[in-house]
Amino acid sequence: MFTFNHFSFNVFDLEKSLKFYDEALGLKPVRTHEAKDGSFKLVFLGDGETDFRLELTWLKDRDKPYDLGECEYHLALDTPDIEASHKKHKEMGAICYENEGMGVYFISDPDGYWIEIVPRR
DSSP: OOOOEEEEEEEEEHHHHHHHHHHOOOOOOEEEEEETSSSSHHHHHEOOSOEEEEEEEETTTSSSSOOOOOOOOEEEEEEEEEHHOOOOOOOHHOOEEETTTTEEEEEEEEOOOOEEEOOOO
């Protein structure tokens, strides 16, 4: 039997990403790990309700943003108030795609990762 533990995104600017995930989604750091030599840092974000974690991986020697290809993957979060969430994300300029027929939309983080926002059912 397996259960979900975490999902990881590599990020170019850790502080910018931490600010985005806090402001856009209310995700807060719950655990960090830093390499003894300072070559990388892991920050695990949590939602305060579930045990699922989003791991942000920062590499010290990375000198350019990541190439995400066609970005044919995404992380999904649900919300009890899709209208308020949509308004907030629109004001942030974070919405990158909307599927009104399904009642969902996507936001893009500072590195270009897509996060689907779905209404809690």
